Amino acid sequence: MNQLVGERLRRLGLDVEFLAWLEGPGERLPDPDRVRKIQGEEFAAALRAVAWLSQHFSEPELISPHTPKEWLARYDLLQHFLRAALSWSMVYHATSVSEDLETLERVLGELLPSSSWDRYRQDIWHLRKHGQPVRLPKMPGKASGGKGQSEQTMRMRAAVKYVSSVSKTPYADLAALWNERQTAVVYHPDEIRDRLRKGHPLSKGPGATKRLLEFWREVYQGNWTAVFPGPFPPSRELAELLRR
Numbered sequence: 187m188n189q190l191v192g193e194r195l196r197r198l199g200l201d202v203e204f205l206a207w208l209e210g211p212g213e214r215l216p217d218p219d220r221v222r223k224i225q226g227e228e229f230a231a232a233l234r235a236v237a238w239l240s241q242h243f244s245e246p247e248l249i250s251p252h253t254p255k256e257w258l259a260r261y262d263l264l265q266h267f268l269r270a271a272l273s274w275s276m277v278y279h280a281t282s283v284s285e286d287l288e289t290l291e292r293v294l295g296e297l298l299p300s301s302s303w304d305r306y307r308q309d310i311w312h313l314r315k316h317g318q319p320v321r322l323p324k325m326p327g328k329a330s331g332g333k334g335q336s337e338q339t340m341r342m343r344a345a346v347k348y349v350s351s352v353s354k355t356p357y358a359d360l361a362a363l364w365n366e367r368q369t370a371v372v373y374h375p376d377e378i379r380d381r382l383r384k385g386h387p388l389s390k391g392p393g394a395t396k397r398l399l400e401f402w403r404e405v406y407q408g409n410w411t412a413v414f415p416g417p418f419p420p421s422r423e424l425a426e427l428l429r430r
Contacts, residue, residue, distance in 0.1 A: 230266055
C-alpha cells in the first residue's frame with residue numbers, strides 16, 4: 187500500500203493524526219443524555235476512583251513514562267468532567283430536587299458544625315419560603331425522533347474540508363490517506379462524495395462546513411463545551427499534555 191499520501195499532506199501543513207482521528211465509525215463525542223443511566227452512588231464511586239488514580243502523580247517511578255504533570259492534568263480533567271456530568275444529571279432529576287435538598291442538609295449536618303454551613307441552610311429555607319423547588323409531575327420517557335446525520339458523516343465532511351485547504355483532489359487524497367491505515371481498501375473517493383452530496387443543515391449556509399471543521403478540531407483537542415457543560419476547554423498547554 188502506498189504510504190506517501192500522509193507524508194505529502196503532512197509536508198503541506200496538515201495534522202495527519204487529526205485526519206486519522208476523524209476516520210472510522212466509532213464515536214468521539216460524549217453523550218449528555220446517558221447521564222440518566224448513572225446512579226448517584228455510581229458517580230460517587232467513580233469520583234473516588236479518579237481521586238485514587240490522581241494521587242499517584244507523586245510517584246514518578248510508578249507512573250513512568252508519564253510525568254507527574256501529565257498524570258495530574260489527565261485526572262484533574264477527568265474529575266472535572268465527572269462533576270459536570272453529575273451536575274448535568276439534574277436535568278433528569280427535576281422531580282427529586284426536594285429530596286436532594288433534604289439529603290444535602292443531612293450530609294452537611296454530619297460533615298460540618300452548624301456555624302459553618304448555616305448560610306447554606308438559610309439559603310435553602312429562603313427558597314422554600316418562595317415556593318422553590320416547584321413540585322413537578324413525573325416526567326414522561328424520552329420520545330424517539332428521526333435519525334439525524336451520523337457522527338461519522340459529520341467527521342467525514344470536516345475531513346474533506348480540511349484536506350481541500352491544500353489539495354484540489356480532497357476526496358481522492360482523503361480516501362488514499364485513510365486506506366493507508368487499513369489492511370484493505372475501505373474508502374473510495376466517489377463513495378465519500380456521494381455520501382456527503384445529500385447535504386445536511388450543519389453543512390448549509392456560508393461558512394457552515396468551516397465551522398464544522400473547527401468544531402471537530404476543538405473536540406480533538408479536548409474541548410467538549412459545545413456538547414457537554416463543564417470546565418472545558420482545558421488550556422492549550424493542558425490539551426497538549428492530554429494528547430500525549
